Amino acid sequence: MNAAKPRYQQLKDLIIGRISSGELKPSDRVPSENELVESESVSRMTANRALRELDDEGYVERVAGRGTFVSDFRSQSHLLEVHNIADEIALRGHMHSCKVIRRSLQHARGEVAKALHVAQGTDVFHLLLVHFENDVAIQLEDRHVLASFAPDCLEQDFESTTPSAYLTAIAPLQEAEQVVRASVPNAAVKKHLNIDDEASLVVIRRTWSDGRPVTFARLHHPGSRYELTGHYAPPGKARTTLAEVVQLEELRQ
Amino acid sequence: MNAAKPRYQQLKDLIIGRISSGELKPSDRVPSENELVESESVSRMTANRALRELDDEGYVERVAGRGTFVSDFRSQSHLLEVHNIADEIALRGHMHSCKVIRRSLQHARGEVAKALHVAQGTDVFHLLLVHFENDVAIQLEDRHVLASFAPDCLEQDFESTTPSAYLTAIAPLQEAEQVVRASVPNAAVKKHLNIDDEASLVVIRRTWSDGRPVTFARLHHPGSRYELTGHYAPPGKARTTLAEVVQLEELRQ
DNA sequence: CTCTCTAGGTTGTATATACAGGCTAGTACA
DNA sequence: TGTACTAGCCTGTATATACAACCTAGAGAG
Missing domain, CATH: 3.40.1410.10 (Chorismate lyase-like)
Structure with a gap:
């Protein structure tokens, strides 16, 4: 049962741990690949895999030339926020x-x-x-x-x-x-x-x-x-929302 | 506009193409890493990355010691993914x-x-x-x-x-x-x-x-x-998918 | 014929190395 | 002062190599 986790997974857990403990906050800089090579004694490819997968999974965001940064989870969480119906209702200004x-x-x-x-x-x-x-x-x-x-x-x-x-x-x-x-x-x-x-x-x-x-x-x-509701890119500005537009009229004929 | 895609992405596109064209059907065997090394003239690590990501994305399933196989049930589309119904059906190995x-x-x-x-x-x-x-x-x-x-x-x-x-x-x-x-x-x-x-x-x-x-x-x-269906983090593999688990039995009483 | 075991193919991981390209701060120059 | 440029760090990709673990077909023993 307790198979040793692969090294790249340990690195991912390490970073996730620092994020969820609050040690690393959104937009904070995450150790670079080379820093992980030093501090964790891994090869750069292993550090690369760990950080790349954390990027794929939305934990961090990577910018070539600048570094790796903790994601602001809001962009991804619009559906996870729906998770808590009470918050969702509160956001609408209603009573739950x-x-x-x-x-x-x-x-x-x-x-x-x-x-x-x-x-x-x-x-x-x-x-x-x-x-x-x-x-x-x-x-x-x-x-x-x-x-x-x-x-x-x-x-x-x-x-x-x-x-x-x-x-x-x-x-x-x-x-x-x-x-x-x-x-x-x-x-x-x-x-x-x-x-x-x-x-x-x-x-x-x-x-x-x-x-x-x-x-x-x-x-x-x-x-x-x-x-x-969902969107794939920040609608950002005050456009009419799709949900506002769509009435209950349905397909006729 | 025409940035050359990275090699591993070309490999992924190649496999996806064979799947959606019907050349490869569910549970068919996908070329192994070494076969891709031969036929596509890439290094094994590049082939590995392509196949591993296809696995993560649910297109194929990999079994150490046996090979890589086209996934079966992709019977759902991702909630937040702009999709083409024809591709979705083709990926399931069905006729549109x-x-x-x-x-x-x-x-x-x-x-x-x-x-x-x-x-x-x-x-x-x-x-x-x-x-x-x-x-x-x-x-x-x-x-x-x-x-x-x-x-x-x-x-x-x-x-x-x-x-x-x-x-x-x-x-x-x-x-x-x-x-x-x-x-x-x-x-x-x-x-x-x-x-x-x-x-x-x-x-x-x-x-x-x-x-x-x-x-x-x-x-x-x-x-x-x-x-x-939607995922908010890679559920990893070899687990039963939620869609498989959920039967049509509904709340009683 | 049946069982056991092994050889070889396959994936999984880890490392070292290399080069390309993006970004930035700070230097050199006008 | 202001501008251009470059050194240096960062990510992104690609390759070659190595070893481990897993699986299976088939050889060989009984």
């Missing part, structure tokens, strides 16, 4: 509230065990909550958390701190995968979101910390009240 | 076809004029096409293109070249914004996608070139046959 439907300790089975890469029967916490934006249901959060990762999970007051805020406080969640689907909600989802004949937008997200998956969530949203 | 429902010159009005930042009445081309994956409808493309940007738009054979491939050939599309929604399809969408009681996943996308919006599209997908 939350109701816990269920919370329990379960034994992982089926897709939960697979998603979290644990054996069937492993302890996991299950949380089921509804998030409201100005008292309108906006998200049904159906989350499983590895019990060993967050032992005090059931004691948390999730009506004041969302699970994702709680989880990021425990440990940095470094990686995330998600799948976005449209589906016809079943009765339970309809009930909790208070919708009727309406599609739901489902975001299924798995988040990793320290190289292993720690939480797996299905986030159901009412199709008429929620959407995801 | 397309049927033009309508094409016409129109005068922009309402949301189209707003989205493209032009005055009401400006000339725009309207395209309505259905894309098929192995003869199953997978996307209804409802697109508006600024006529001044692509004057010969109506002469194109969109059944062999998709609009997005045609548009990127005219000029680099530098920025894109998109909104993702779940909705209940109306009659026209149902008819063209050949679905019934099913939600649809709608991607609304506006693309910019040279600082102005040039095209605006609504892409409707059947909720049961299409999903978007």
Whole structure:
């Protein structure tokens, strides 16, 4: 299990550690390849691979001739910010509230065990909550958390701190995968979101910390009240946003 | 404009080309590093970098001691990646076809004029096409293109070249914004996608070139046959993908 | 025939070296 | 003072080499 990590990976971990500890802050200069050659006794190609991959992964930004600098994560995090529904709602200037439907300790089975890469029967916490934006249901959060990762999970007051805020406080969640689907909600989802004949937008997200998956969530949203947005380049200026432009009028004929 | 691509990138393009042309199909063996050293006259480290990055990007899968093989399920597209549906389908090793429902010159009005930042009445081309994956409808493309940007738009054979491939050939599309929604399809969408009681996943996308919006599209997908995926950090390899894990079982109770 | 083991191909990593090209500070010059 | 230029650091790429670990087909032993 404890196979020695390759040297370039150790270098990456070293830099990531300095970033997440706060020793290196956004736009700070990261040691150059040659400095790493000196201080870590590696060849320049190994230092190059470590820094290049950190660049690919968005941790740092490299400029030929100048150096390597810690990324300002904002550019990349517009979707990770969506991670915390409470912040998202606050950014819109609205009021967030939350109701816990269920919370329990379960034994992982089926897709939960697979998603979290644990054996069937492993302890996991299950949380089921509804998030409201100005008292309108906006998200049904159906989350499983590895019990060993967050032992005090059931004691948390999730009506004041969302699970994702709680989880990021425990440990940095470094990686995330998600799948976005449209589906016809079943009765339970309809009930909790208070919708009727309406599609739901489902975001299924798995988040990793320290190289292993720690939480797996299905986030159901009412199709008429929620959407995801993204851009590929800074829209920067005050242009009309696509979301503003797009009305609910649909294709005719 | 014509900066020579680095050699490792040329190798990647070569392999990707063979995959999307169908010459290499899922689970086929890709030339080994040493074979590329021979055939392409590069050093093994350069071939290694090309194949390793293709692995990181999910195009191929590498197994120490056995070889490199074309990945199988690339059945999803990246959430934040401007994609060409034909390429996406080709990468899955499937057959793409397309049927033009309508094409016409129109005068922009309402949301189209707003989205493209032009005055009401400006000339725009309207395209309505259905894309098929192995003869199953997978996307209804409802697109508006600024006529001044692509004057010969109506002469194109969109059944062999998709609009997005045609548009990127005219000029680099530098920025894109998109909104993702779940909705209940109306009659026209149902008819063209050949679905019934099913939600649809709608991607609304506006693309910019040279600082102005040039095209605006609504892409409707059947909720049961299409999903978007995203990664925020390389999940590494040899792990089960989230999309593989997530079955259609939904929240109970 | 069956089992074991090994040779050789494949990926994974690490190093040393080399050259090209971008960027900047500071020097030399006008 | 101001401008041009260059030395020096930085990243980006490419190559040659080396060794380790993994996998498999096939040779050889029983």
